[in-house]
Amino acid sequence: MTGLRRPPWWLAWLLGGTAAAAGYSLLPYAWPAVLISSLVTVGSCAVMVVGAHRRHRAQRGAWLIFVAGVGTWFAGDLVYATQQLSGRVVPFPSWADGFYLGAYPLLMIALFLLTRRRGPIWSGNLIDSAIVAISVGIAYWTFVIEPIVVDTGVSPLTRATTAGYPTMGVLLCALLVPMLLRRGPRTAGMWLLTVGGVVILAGNVVYTLLPDAMYAYGSYVYAGYLFAYVCWSAAAAHPAQATAIAEEEESLGWSRLLVLTASMLLVPAILLVQGERGGEQMSWLAVGIGSMALFVLVVTRMSGYIKRVHSQARRLHDLAMRDDLTGLPNRRAFEEEAIRGVAAGPCRLVMIDLAGFKHVNDRLGRAAGDQALAAVAGLLRGSLREGDAVARMGADEFAVLVLDTRAGEGETVVARLVDLLRRPVVSGEHELLLNARLGVADSEHCGAVPVPELVRRADTARYAAKAAGSQLMIYTAELDESADAAAQLGADLRHSLDDGDFRVVYQPIVELTTTRFEAVEALVRWHHPVRGFVSPVDFIPVAEDNGLIVELGEFVMRTSCHKFAGWRRDLGAAAPSYISVNVSARQLREPEFPDVVAAILAECGLEPAALLVEVTETALFGGGTAVHAVETLHRTGVRIALDDFGTGHSSLGLLRTVPVDVLKVDKSFVDEITEGGGRAVIVDALIHVSKGLGLRAVAEGVETAEQAAYLRELGYEYAQGYFFGKPVPEPDFTPRALVVDQA
The missing domain is CATH 3.30.70.270 (Reverse transcriptase/Diguanylate cyclase domain)
Known part of the structure; x- marks a missing residue:
């Protein structure tokens, strides 16, 4: 069946070894069972050697110590099997006990090397292990080890051997508890090492504290040892490192804190139990020394934690007082x-x-x-x-x-x-x-x-x-007065926008050759109920600064487009060709501005070509959102004019990079054209630039017939100014004769 894939070899070994250990638990203790346990143990050692060589070369030394520990245990199994199955009485202690007790230190050293966090050995993790070991050790000493040690009826070797098993259990418990409480994700190898260690500890506890259960269910305990070997060897064969994932050295999670608290309370609990029994056999020296050691360890642990808190506080203070990008103080x-x-x-x-x-x-x-x-x-x-x-x-x-x-x-x-x-x-x-x-x-x-x-x-x-x-x-103090005045003006702007104090007036743009009204420019006027007339020179910069220009500009555009649609409806062919509306730099920076213009045109029933948007050079010179808005409007058919040309950055390259239809020559240049001395050279140059680029030029601020005639002579076709009509709410589009002759 091509659809099935073979499992990885470490998983195959784990499953096969677990099955073998389970089979061992069902057999009576005889040579077949010994053969199975031998195959599992030797296989585990072989898998560890191969895995360490292929996948974990940096940890090879720790794995070889593991192999030595399992091999030592296996030697004890062989000695015990030979004595037990040969029909002889198995002495206690025997060489098998020597091998078993000798295997524990090797296994624990290997586990420690493979699972400890990187960093100083004398770290919070090791201190936690010591706290657990001393607390459990005091309990074991009081209830298990001391009664054995003080029993003078047996030989010293027997007492030492008997006490060795619970002692190894205490040390193994101290090693495993921090592993179990470790925070953060674990690799598969770490899980396998932890499971194997817990199984060995469980077997030690049953062997030490529950002799009756050991006698009745010993095969299951021995099968647990085999399962532990299989887990450890599978960890060696697994491609993921068994090393613990990095964790903060002094980390104190709730589970770890709970275990440490229980360990500290274990000593007074022992005293209470012994006190209830009369305390005649209480080892006060052991309890006292253990309690002092616990006190020193807890103080050391807390001092390290406090040091870390202070270090973090300093780092947080530095982060809170410094700018990340520039490294400057904030x-x-x-x-x-x-x-x-x-x-x-x-x-x-x-x-x-x-x-x-x-x-x-x-x-x-x-x-x-x-x-x-x-x-x-x-x-x-x-x-x-x-x-x-x-x-x-x-x-x-x-x-x-x-x-x-x-x-x-x-x-x-x-x-x-x-x-x-x-x-x-x-x-x-x-x-x-x-x-x-x-x-x-x-x-x-x-x-x-x-x-x-x-x-x-x-x-x-x-x-x-x-x-x-x-x-x-x-x-200077005067600046505060100006700022206060601007702030008050801004507040008045807000109120007037709500109260409808703004009016839109319209100034004609005429064709110089016929003096026909070609278009109108919409301009805003403000008649404040208290201030009276407020010049646009005063309130437009304030509106730009506080953002109200966006709302004000939308009001002007909507009002003027509705007005223009009415003229078309009422005047027909006599109506102007288009309406011109000024747009500020702040409006152009609004992402939704092109959509607002499209909505107003649709609301008024106007085609895009009926609107000309006037923008300044300064608003476009920086590029970015403003230019994008102008390009979007131009693609829809709205015409674009550069207003007050020549007074801003005056980049001729702007006329190539930005879609422009109309060039409006600033009034400051028109004022000088009749004064002589070459002052008209700029106006003359701009009309040639406009015609060369296919743009319509409109001269602004024409106030005399002499200026109008001179502009027409230079080649200008369109102009606006007081000579043709002042901005008024209701312009008179009736054709009338204007003298535009050369003076």
Whole structure:
């Protein structure tokens, strides 16, 4: 039958040997039974030798000791069989007892070498074994061994031999208990070794403590010994190492703790039992010495455990106070260091933010971002003096504590940091410009404030630097006032969004040759019930910063698309061709933004080409999610415009890598075209770039007929500005004549 596979040879030996041991237990003690036991024993030794040679060469010495132990036991079996089956009276003690007692140490040494955990010999495992051995030993001594030893009616050799069996049982018990209580997974070899040891211990207990059961069921006990040999040899033949899987040296599980507790309580229990009997034959010396030894072992065990707990506590404290990625102290550790630094004298606290870090993660992946952070950490660590401190406070935020040990030193270190972070950082194969923003708070100028407040003030200065587009900002009280004003403005924004205080107005985009209204741009206006009119220049940056721009931008897009759909329905061919809506960088970073736009278009019944989305160069320059959103929109048919072109990064490569349909020339360039002196050269260049790339160019901010005429002469076809119409809620699309002649 080809479907059946032969079992591995170690399993075949285990099954066959177990069957032979079971058969032995059913036979009367005679030469056939001796033959079976001899074959099983010799076979076990042979399997151990072969297994150690083939699979466990690193443990060969321990297995050879095992073979010697089993062979010594086998020699005792042969001596006993010869004496018993020859009809002679078997003396006690005999040479067989010598072989049996000589085999125990060899077997226990082999078991210890094969099953002990790697590490110092004098470990928690060995101490636990000693505790169990002494406790069980005191019980054995009191109830079994001492009555034998003090019996002067027999010879010393007989007493020594009789006491040797329970003594070996005590030692074997001490070896097996930690094996049984070991935590974690066990290999098959470990299980086989443990089972064999437990069977031998059970046979020893029956032989020592239950002589009547031994007389009645001795064949089963001897069969158990054969089964133990088979288990041990199968462990040698098994491909898995019999060595214990690594475990924490001082581990104390509940089962082990229970056994140790029971061992400690065994001594007082013995005293109670002996006290009830009168205590006349009590060996106080043995109990006293054993109790003192137990006390020393338990103290040693607990001291090792306490040492391990302290070591783990130190490691946990270090992990809790250190950043894994950079190896720098974290926020908690830095604040503790800053408390000591501020108390020692004047110092400067610098908060650093890497404004370009998100773009690195988006474009190059998180691994490159991690390398960049580690590189910045190394630069900061290497730039500081002894006594200064640096820490990673968050994702891309760092903090530096600079001690002003002498006048002017703090300023020098801060200046060095500014210069250092202005340079590109090497991350793998890339050189990255991370645009660091630094905020500085001076402890001397800030007065006696807590360190968390000092950190907050440095953070306030950093936010101000970011808002102002500068690299460094020193904290002043005015910054708090500005931050409070921005926070209040943000709260008012939230309320006005809920109350409907925002309005959408529309500014026409005209065709210069015919002055026909080609399109409209949707713009948002805010009339606060208390503040009155609030300029977009004031509230848009705040909305960008607190995230409300996402909700506000969706409101503008939905409102304007509904309005445009109404114009189409009411005006027909006289309606504008499309509507243009500004979209912020924050909106583009929202993963669901393309879906939001698609849902609004479907809700209004507009085709994608009816919408033009205006984005800034800065929003796209970093790549990543923003560019992906623009590409997704463009694939659906939505048109894309680069707004305020020329005022941001102005990368012409952006026009090749990002799908763009319309280029909007910023008002600052249009203002200068009629002033002469070559000021129109940029506007002239941009129209050629647009036509060369097949883009539509729209000039913004046209306020005079002279500007409109000049733009038309340069080749511009579309423009917008106050000259053609101010942003109003209801534009008048009635055709009217506008003078667009060259001045």
